[in-house]
Amino acid sequence: MNASRVAPVVGIVGCLAVLVALVVPYLTTEAGAAGTYYATGAISPLVGGLFAVVAVVVFAAGRAGRTDPATAAGVTLVFGIVVALVSLVWALTVPEAVVFQLSTDSALEYHRWVLALCSLVIPASGVWYARTLGLV
Known part of the structure; x- marks a missing residue:
């Protein structure tokens, strides 16, 4: 297993996980609610x-x-x-009241933290990629 080829694949998977996490509210809430959900934080994820x-x-x-x-x-x-900073800032600044008003689905309650966790994979794989190349 060549780590310099695996690290970018992990990064791609992390990026795709972030994108899937961003789509989930559009699929689980009523029309327009996801836009409101994403607009309430300091910066949109x-x-x-x-x-x-x-x-x-x-x-x-x-x-x-x-x-x-x-x-x-x-x-x-x-x-x-x-990506990680934007996701973390948004997750910390979105009001909980908005989350509970938009959906009775308990999965949305943890969505912002899942998004933040997924976003941490990208810089971690970037560091791993740089290390495999001897840059760090």
Whole structure:
């Protein structure tokens, strides 16, 4: 098992987990409620989702050799930190009252923390990727 090829795959899986977590409220709440849910925090986690989409491309390009692996590791580490910070800031600032008003589904109660946890995988895999290349 070549760690320099596994680390980007873990990063891609982390990015996809963030994107899936961002879609869940749209599937489990009434129309328009997810927009309200995401707009109530200090910053929308959809901004982090945008960075996660770009990180998927960079992880894949670094793994396939279309981008210098060292550059890909650095870029994904920075993007991962941005995704994690945005998700954590949003999770800490969204009012609990909004969460409980939007859905009676108890899964939404833990959604913001699951999103924050998933977002931590991206910078962790970026660090792992950089370490496998001898950069850190």
